[in-house]
Amino acid sequence: MSDKKKTHRLYDKTGDPTQDRPWIFRTYAGHTNVRASNALYRENLAKGQTGLSIALDLPTQCGYSSDDPIARPEIGKVGVPINSLDDFAVLFDQIPIEQMNTSITINGTAMWLLSLYVALAEERGVDVSKLSGTTQNDLIKEYLARGTYIFPPEDSMRLIVDMYEYSLHHIPFWNASNICSYHLQEAGATPVQELAFALVTAITILDAIKARNCFSEDEFERCVGRISFFVNAGIRFVEEVCKMRAFCEMWDEITQERYGVKDPKYRLFRYGVQVNSLGLTAEQPENNAWRIILETLGVTLSRKARCRALQLPAWNEALSLPRPWDQQWSLRIQQILAYETDLLEYPDIFDGSHVIESKVSDLKAQAYTEIHKVLEMGGGVEAVRNGYMKSALVASQSERMARLASGEQIVVGKNKWSEGLESPLVRDSDGGIFMVDAGAAQQTLDALAETRRKRDPAAVEACLARLTNDARGGVNLMEASIACAKARVTTGEWSAALRGVFGEYRPPTGVEGQRMEMVSESVGAVRQKVDNFIRRFGYRPRIVVGKPGLDGHSNGAEMIAVAARHAGFDVIYFGIRLSAVEIVQSALEENVDIIGVSLLSGSHNEIIAQLFEELDRQGARDAIPVILGGIIPEPDYPGLKAQGVKRIFTPKDFDPMLVMSEIMDIILASKVG
């Protein structure tokens, strides 16, 4: 050991050279049913994964039990279905929850899932104050990007504050919410928008907590210290390094200046990451592996601004959910970076870099301007309600779409060097695609029926009555929810009770008033087709762009709506989470020329069937052509076409004007033919 300490080395408290411990390795996982997911978690833990990250299915996220008709097409598709405490007991079977750091991606029903977790601990006899983990519970980004909201914004804020209040007093290691900029980037946000809107969200929550006045000064400091973040990292990794440094500095400043937090430990920007998926391509999908590595650098290179937990998508992101092998391959990226490279041996390697410093202060200045703008218009809730933030995201997403279509932004294998040898990875017998076992939903339904049969109906009723009363009376809803959990109330029942009190909310779509900056030959060509149509038929072609089911992926539908208007269509678009019946009704009332459906959640087969059934009932089948876009695995094409779908569009159709041109052809063929 040398006497003189070296600037490029890390030393521990006693002065010995040391190196950092790696971040938590996570794999976002869950599907099929509780049994399959439990097996998967235990397998992943055995492979060296160090925390649990739970994916729930859409009905659970949107507050419906599996036996609700709206849930049927979605049970277990994109995550694990949870109906009651009985399901939770199976999901965590043989997993010591007191030793786990459990991250639950849950928002609209976050309070319910936390209540189930606490109730599980209490029934197992585990000291609840030992529980550690996170409920995502950031509703502002749900309205802006992710789509699993239920209640109006004010009521959602109340539930969030209830959870902070409860957690601080009873489960001090629980992060009641996790402010997400991740989803904002996936919805199109620029780095500045990501910084600004995520920090606005944090401010909105802290202001609401302050307004409730439920904490002493000391407790409030600790509560600020519990605010954690979930961030994205894109392919422009140098800028992302700077963005993360900007986040850390801004959070330190905001907590100190706006909230007077004295202890620096409570001003730390603690964050987990999932790296960017929006940029991962369906074309030459093997290239995604390299993109994922590069994206990882943005959140690991700075020691000062390094993530606490990391989860990575897989090479086949744009094809389907990852299979176990795909997840393992991604986990290996983290292990190689943490254990084979020298990354963790150094102090911050960017300190003193003028370039980084200048870029960071530039990002900060722009983000502060945006934050002040939103705060002046009344804060995060108001900027959700008036659509300001959503419109900003849709505008950024359409700029991105225009850049991709024009080739201004290069994506290798997509709009450049798109010729190449076929990847052997997709030549697997399953085509590199994960398929959920369709029969598995029955096990979930059986378990739910069993729970309903065994429980005490009077207790259920009493617990729900208390929940409703407390909701009306402004009482913290955690205790009532935990009581519901223990009485085997179901996810649907808990949500329905609160829907009854708060009502439901649909946020602005952000598409109105969007202008697309796209001038190209393809624009001129499609407008010519539209003009010819108008001359011939005496009106502008009309399209309804529909998002049926619980799928919240709105980017594609928004882009198609904006592009259709740019091409010259009259476009009917009214947001996500509609029923097939509502979409058919809108198509009929508006007398459209074509119905365009966008589906990415994997439930297309069932939902398209519902749509045609309703068209049939209304006597309009075959009279209005139906097209479909989104993540649709090729093996499903023949079935969908047989049902009557005229054309299926995928992410490979990335020039929206070519899409519009094809749509014009389909309309013409159906009118004339």
Next chain:
Amino acid sequence: MATQGNDIAALIGQASAHQKWPLARLISLVERNLPDAREQRDQIMQVLSAREPLDDCNGLVVGVTGTPGAGKSSLISEVCQVLLGRDSSCTIAVLAIDPSSEDSGGALLGDRTRMQLPVNEPRIFFRSQASARDLGGVGPQTFQVVRLLRQLFDYVIIETVGIGQSEVEVRQLSDHTLLVMQPLAGDQVQFLKAGIMEIPDAFVVNKCDEEALAQKSLHMLQSSLKLTHLALDQRKPARRLVFMTSAMRKRGIDELAAHLVGLHNDTGSRRDRKAQEDYHLRKWIRQEYGRYGIRVYEQRVLPLRQSDNAGIASSYEAREAQFIQAMEALISRL
């Protein structure tokens, strides 16, 4: 593919029973802009008026204006729910107009987003329409669609684009106009300056989520109204009304709905349909043929109407045809 005569009769039959798709197709026929569209419209209107005489007790047409974001769509959704709930035979059509793009001519029709209406319910019909770059905030075909709808529904509610001059135009379409404003947004003062305060029959200050805000807004609006004392009070002062609502908290909706029910039941509340038709015919003539067209209309068509035995045209379409004939005669002489 042109729709044939007996098809039209069938469509009208189904539309009268409030079947959605047939009605929607009928609207499209009326909206269509092709040489044969007028004849077809004529046919439709004739069948309709034969079905039931055109009188002043047809549907009440309510025009709703106000700046984008004021809450027009949300409010209409709430009012419709209350109206439908009050009376199980009540029927409503909503026509929502959105702006067309200057650049492409296309439009995003998104007012449905705010509608929480029962699904597959024949008593309520919702239709979107593009303003088609018409500066008035309603589309050129809006009037024609309103003529159709008011024969089929108890209430026809028109949501305008909501900027600039739409208030002036919408008055020519409706029996009653509501101006929706946001509390304390300074709109009031702006409207005063623009002279638009003259237009609405009633004011709605929406987003009064809390009582205190409602009171404050009422106060401010009243004092703004006082400023224009003269201009306002000379015209039907009794009908000038102010409503404080919150579409979000469902406040003041019952009062607004009751107001509309009162108007609906009052035969005196209908504006003169002939005058409206005359206005819209002139508007169309001016757009297509300019001032020359208006002269032709005034000198060659109006006198025809006055002399009783010269085959006067009482219907809109017949007068339109007379005008076109007059124009064609003049042009052929050139």
